[in-house]
Amino acid sequence: MSATSRHLRRYPVPTGQECHDFSQWVLPVRGDLQFEVSGHGGRLDPLQGAFVAAGEIHALEGRGENCCLIIDCPPGSLDDDTLEHLRRVPWLALPGHARHLLQHLQDPRHTAGHDPLPLLLRWFAPAGSGARLQALCARVRQTPGADWTVARMAAEVGVSGSRLHAVFAREFALSPLAWVGATRLRWAKQQLQGSNASISDIALRAGYSEHSALTRALRRETGLGPRQWRAQASSFGQDTP
Template sequence: MALLDIRAATLGEEYVAHAHDHHQLILATRGTTELSIEGRGDRITGSRGCLIPCGRHHDYRGDGRNRTFVLDIPATSLPALRDGEAIERLFERPRFFSVPPRLNRLAASLMQQLECCPALHSEIAALLLRALYLHLESQPLSEDTGAALGPGLRERLDLGRLDAWIDHHLADEIRVEQLAALCALSAGHFHACFRELTGMTPLAYVQRRRLDHARTLVTHSGLSLGHIASLVGFRDQGSFSRAYRRCFEVSPSVARRESHTLASFGQEHRSIGQAKAAEST
């Protein structure tokens, strides 16, 4: 990897979870991406970005319409960068930060330059990182906006009602705005309150509920894996299998085979028991 590796991307609607061995800056010029770093989540928009230190597990799902800068920074390259030590301090821990309009306009302009002149990618990456550093050096390190839940909010965040709605729409795209509307909250307020209540982001919660239902279908039905994937909201069997393996540490095909083996063993054991009982009579 180069000292700075920048790309303009459209983050799709597929749920992705991973970690990598480099620092990463995520900065959008338009659209929305739901992103969580080790359980702490926020929405990446034109007014909100994030810093992901190397090795930190994170998951995300875009809206398929965003335009997003993804800047990868190998930790080993920081000493060679201008303000390398200061930039390294920015990545001491995960951080979500506000993006003022002037920085968003700069990012949009640089994205156009990157798309027109990809050969300038190193210079564009350095300029964007420098602008971000100058913006953040005067900002407080912590921008957490923890949501204290009073009794009224706890009542509005009715998990039973949310679960029922999610289960009814597993085959559909489920967005935070829809869940927030059920609770009469703004999307941002709902996101923060939901994380405070459950310890999970709405995105991770919905994904886990999809996979829990999928596990039941994998082990207790004869439906094909592709059909199960569509029933619980995955676009294809491949993305479903990868998510299933990440969650349960076994592929759905292996889980089904093991389930059938156990069922066969149980049936054989019962048959032997019944035969012995018949002999004794």
């Protein structure tokens, strides 16, 4: 493998544990997927992807209709600082530019000779232009239940509230609070599937004011309440080999 290569993949059944000698970017085009890398689980969707360093054990399970663009990077294509950073912070907040790129990269005829790695590094490497925004997104993911006001997020990035709104609109096509809401719901879904905690406890830890607020958010996205979603998520894939 002398250059990055890409593959469009769907995951109708769990992959089981995998490991390879090259790094990999996992970029969802559509759908909701459960992902685990080096023992840490999380959810992927068109707003969040993941990075897998060479030698890391990982597994992926799709939920319903899904599709991911997988970009493989050969050994030596990433410098040590970038590789260590992405190993420590593997979750990627996908900006609108990345989602637009994904649509084009789905068709190799339109991108012959185009290597997406420079753009990925611009968005996600510690020295890239997107580093401060990605750092904020990582902090929100780590503590979704904190009081993430626009003023607090703007202070974290070092910009005004109006500038933060402009940045989020440009990068994610969402307001800062709408992006926080999507992050909280993603975290709550992960907890509903991966823990036995009560729905009320999950709602409060995710930053919802009450159980019913989580119910409304989940119904808007999936059409299911938390108990229904948990039952369906728990049973999904049980009968597959």
